[in-house]
Amino acid sequence: MSESGRRLMQGNEAVVEASLVAGCRFFAGYPITPSTEIAELLASRLPQVGGRFIQMEDEIASMGAAIGASLAGTKAMTATSGPGFSLKQENLGFAALTEVPVVVVDVQRMGPSTGMPTAPSQGDIMQARWGTHGDHPIVALCPASVGETYAATIRAFNISEALRVPVVLLLDEVIGHMREGVAMADAQNVEIIDRKGPSVSPSEFLPYADDGTMVPEMAAFGEGYRHHVTGLFHDETGFPDMSAAVAKSLMQRIMGKLDAHRHVYEWTEARDTEEAEVLLVTFGSPAQAARSAINRAQREGMKVGEFRLITLWPFPEKALREAATGARAVIVPEMNLGQLRLEVERVMGCATPVYGINRTDGDIFKPDEIYQGIVEVYSG
Amino acid sequence: MSSSEVRAEDPVVVDRHLCKACGICIAFCPKSVLGADGDGIAIVERPDECIRCRMCEFRCPDFAIVVRSEEDE
Amino acid sequence: MNTHLRKYFRQEHLPHIWCPGCGNGIVTAAILRALDRLGWEKDRTVFVSGIGCSSRAPGYLDFNTLHTTHGRALVFATGVKVAHPNLNVVVITGDGDASAIGGNHLIHAARRNIDITTICFNNSIYGMTGGQYSPLSPTDSVASTAPFGNTDRSFDLCRLVEAAGASYVARGTTYHVTPLTKLIERGFEKRGFSFVEAITACPVYFGRRNKMRTPVEMLEWQKDAAVPITRAQKMDPEELAGKFVIGTFVDIDMPEYTESYERLLREHASDRGGG
Numbered sequence: 001m002s003e004s005g006r007r008l009m010q011g012n013e014a015v016v017e018a019s020l021v022a023g024c025r026f027f028a029g030y031p032i033t034p035s036t037e038i039a040e041l042l043a044s045r046l047p048q049v050g051g052r053f054i055q056m057e058d059e060i061a062s063m064g065a066a067i068g069a070s071l072a073g074t075k076a077m078t079a080t081s082g083p084g085f086s087l088k089q090e091n092l093g094f095a096a097l098t099e100v101p102v103v104v105v106d107v108q109r110m111g112p113s114t115g116m117p118t119a120p121s122q123g124d125i126m127q128a129r130w131g132t133h134g135d136h137p138i139v140a141l142c143p144a145s146v147g148e149t150y151a152a153t154i155r156a157f158n159i160s161e162a163l164r165v166p167v168v169l170l171l172d173e174v175i176g177h178m179r180e181g182v183a184m185a186d187a188q189n190v191e192i193i194d195r196k197g198p199s200v201s202p203s204e205f206l207p208y209a210d211d212g213t214m215v216p217e218m219a220a221f222g223e224g225y226r227h228h229v230t231g232l233f234h235d236e237t238g239f240p241d242m243s244a245a246v247a248k249s250l251m252q253r254i255m256g257k258l259d260a261h262r263h264v265y266e267w268t269e270a271r272d273t274e275e276a277e278v279l280l281v282t283f284g285s286p287a288q289a290a291r292s293a294i295n296r297a298q299r300e301g302m303k304v305g306e307f308r309l310i311t312l313w314p315f316p317e318k319a320l321r322e323a324a325t326g327a328r329a330v331i332v333p334e335m336n337l338g339q340l341r342l343e344v345e346r347v348m349g350c351a352t353p354v355y356g357i358n359r360t361d362g363d364i365f366k367p368d369e370i371y372q373g374i375v376e377v378y379s380g
Numbered sequence: 381m382s383s384s385e386v387r388a389e390d391p392v393v394v395d396r397h398l399c400k401a402c403g404i405c406i407a408f409c410p411k412s413v414l415g416a417d418g419d420g421i422a423i424v425e426r427p428d429e430c431i432r433c434r435m436c437e438f439r440c441p442d443f444a445i446v447v448r449s450e451e452d453e
Numbered sequence: 454m455n456t457h458l459r460k461y462f463r464q465e466h467l468p469h470i471w472c473p474g475c476g477n478g479i480v481t482a483a484i485l486r487a488l489d490r491l492g493w494e495k496d497r498t499v500f501v502s503g504i505g506c507s508s509r510a511p512g513y514l515d516f517n518t519l520h521t522t523h524g525r526a527l528v529f530a531t532g533v534k535v536a537h538p539n540l541n542v543v544v545i546t547g548d549g550d551a552s553a554i555g556g557n558h559l560i561h562a563a564r565r566n567i568d569i570t571t572i573c574f575n576n577s578i579y580g581m582t583g584g585q586y587s588p589l590s591p592t593d594s595v596a597s598t599a600p601f602g603n604t605d606r607s608f609d610l611c612r613l614v615e616a617a618g619a620s621y622v623a624r625g626t627t628y629h630v631t632p633l634t635k636l637i638e639r640g641f642e643k644r645g646f647s648f649v650e651a652i653t654a655c656p657v658y659f660g661r662r663n664k665m666r667t668p669v670e671m672l673e674w675q676k677d678a679a680v681p682i683t684r685a686q687k688m689d690p691e692e693l694a695g696k697f698v699i700g701t702f703v704d705i706d707m708p709e710y711t712e713s714y715e716r717l718l719r720e721h722a723s724d725r726g727g728g
Contacts, residue, residue, distance in 0.1 A: 026532070026535070028531075028532060047717055048722065050722060052718075056528065056531070057557055058557060060528065061525070061528040061531070061558055062528075064521065064531075064532065065529065065531050065532035066532060068501070068528070068530060068531065068532025068533040068534075069536035070532075072499075072532070072540070073536070073537065091521075091525065094521065221517040222539070222540050224496045226515060226516055228518045228519075228520070229520065230520035231520065231521065232520070239466065239512065397468065398467060400474070401473055402473040402668040403667065403669055404474065404669060404672060435630070438479070438482065438483070438486075438631065438634075439628075439630055440478070440479070440482070441471065441474060441478035441479050441627075441668075442469070443467065443478060443481075446457070
């Protein structure tokens with residue numbers, strides 16, 4: 001990248017620049033607030049690096065085209081917001097089952113429905129995990145700043161390529177449109193992971209065989225490894241097989257590959273958790289207001305810690321449990337009615353109460369309201 | 381030999397493994413070369429009448445028929 | 454197995470899943486004969502399909518094959534073609550897949566005039582789910598969801614694709630299999646979006662409910678109801694009632710999407726540093 005250095009940019013622009021560093025050379029999209037800048041910028045940036053941009057007729061088409069490009073051997077991305085994310089779900093499930101690397105950016109806005117298109121939200125947390133039908137593997141990252149968005153975008157591609165899994169990059173309207181100085185990466189100094197290609201000849205190639213890593217080798221269309229890709233359950237040859245034994249082993253492998261490679265995608269940050277009596281579990285842009293509230297509480301002598309999730313799914317269960325050891329209460333501030341709190345409660349069990357601080361009015365958190373929440377729980 | 385076996389001299393070869401006995405080839409053969417065995421599978425009944433138009437082959441939904449060219453014989 | 458086409462099949466997956474007398478195999482073989490004449494390489498050719506009976510065809514073909522979601526074959530195919538313009542991309546779809554759930558994608562693929570050949574296997578019914586009426590089921594025909602006759606009007610899909618801007622549009626039948634093969638071959642050759650509607654028989658779910666009890670009767674119907682375009686042009690609408698027109702409707706040269714984009718890439722590649 002010739003443009004390493006520091007630049008003032010929006011979160012949406014950080015996604016664009018980082019995706020190019022990560023090797024993205026295909027983008028299919030559809031205009032939607034507040035993610036549109038990603039499409040607009042890539043429409044001019046991709047041709048400059050020999051990549052291809054296409055504006056499709058709808059969100060469903062954008063998701064399908066990105067998967068098609070990835071199958072042809074090109075790193076691919078699409079970007080959207082709530083209503084579009086809903087439409088992408090079926091093809092997202094196709095990518096999960098057929099193990100096609102693809103990155104989907106969801107710049108969250110207030111829903112449901114058309115909702116409040118320019119208002120931030122974290123209302124798609126559960127949709128990112130369970131939006132498509134059936135049990136399926138998926139990874140979701142949720143950065144808390146523009147700079148972190150840049151890093152998370154590169155990581156999203158790396159995870160997707162390394163594990164052959166769709167990765168959802170969850171921004172929110174605040175992150176998408178906020179401007180910050182970002183340290184741009186130098187392509188030579190960043191780890192870029194590419195999918196592993198076939199290690200055998202075409203006649204020996206089995207497109208869904210487990211080579212011991214649970215992540216099959218992947219051949220691109222046109223490389224001489226003619227194979228079949230289907231959204232039906234399939235055996236290691238890639239052809240449909242509806243037998244119970246094949247279905248079971250396929251499901252075990254595609255879910256198991258995430259369990260087996262937790263280090264590839266798990267990304268959390270613990271701060272002052274050892275002594276903490278009250279632990280805040282934070283993610284996304286509210287983490288910034290939460291940080292300032294925690295600092296104030298600590299200055300006033302409260303033993304408050306922070307456990308911040310960048311990886312939301314698969315949920316960093318063990319890391320949370322460790323961070324929460326000793327805490328008598330947990331607080332989850334989020335711009336929804338408590339979606340991640342459900343998951344935190346599940347992990348904490350009955351022993352530790354989990355409280356939510358929630359906003360669903362389209363406004364952002366002020367540090368003071370989180371501070372008030374901390375005081376209430378701390379003294380309660 | 382049974383009527384369903386392939387004879388070396390037959391102009392039309394039917395793959396019994398693939399044929400699903402739909403009857404299309406039999407009905408539309410312009411020279412009534414083909415008939416059906418007890419299972420409805422196409423068999424060559426009048427090989428000498430075959431004009432090698434290949435319509436049976438082209439209209440076979442099961443990829444089961446091949447018409448030999450004269451050079452094949 | 455037809456010795457001539459043998460090399461194009463994944464023979465271990467035959468016999469196919471289609472019912473006795475289903476015309477899908479006839480269209481599939483016509484596709485193979487057409488690409489064989491053009492000498493298309495298996496490694497350089499991608500078949501993409503949606504969901505339905507016809508969309509199972511790629512699974513039997515020894516090419517790069519992609520069996521996608523219902524109605525969406527064209528969007529996956531667009532991604533493949535834009536990312537890799539040197540590949541031959543063929544979409545196999547059915548009447549419900551292409552005209553109902555996937556109708557918007559068909560319009561826009563034609564509008565872009567992207568170099569994809571789409572073969573629509575039109576059997577007038579949703580066969581995989583057991584015989585519900587599709588947008589191409591004739592008015593008054595009987596289906597499991599139209600037990601008293603179909604009150605919908607049916608679509609002329611070729612006219613839709615023509616209006617949307619495709620370079621090549623044609624219709625054939627499995628009865629007229631030799632001309633059908635030529636239409637498909639011409640569609641393959643064409644730079645731009647090509648659409649060939651192949652009228653094919655579903656004897657089990659369409660025929661039996663609509664007074665065509667056997668596969669043979671269904672082919673007889675194709676023979677009788679098809680009117681070549683040259684003859685149709687001299688007929689008035691009343692004479693054409695209950696019939697359909699076959700032949701080539703559009704065969705013109707227009708800018709093709711990926712070529713236009715490649716030109717843009719050449720012109721703007723050095724606008725601003727690398728990535």
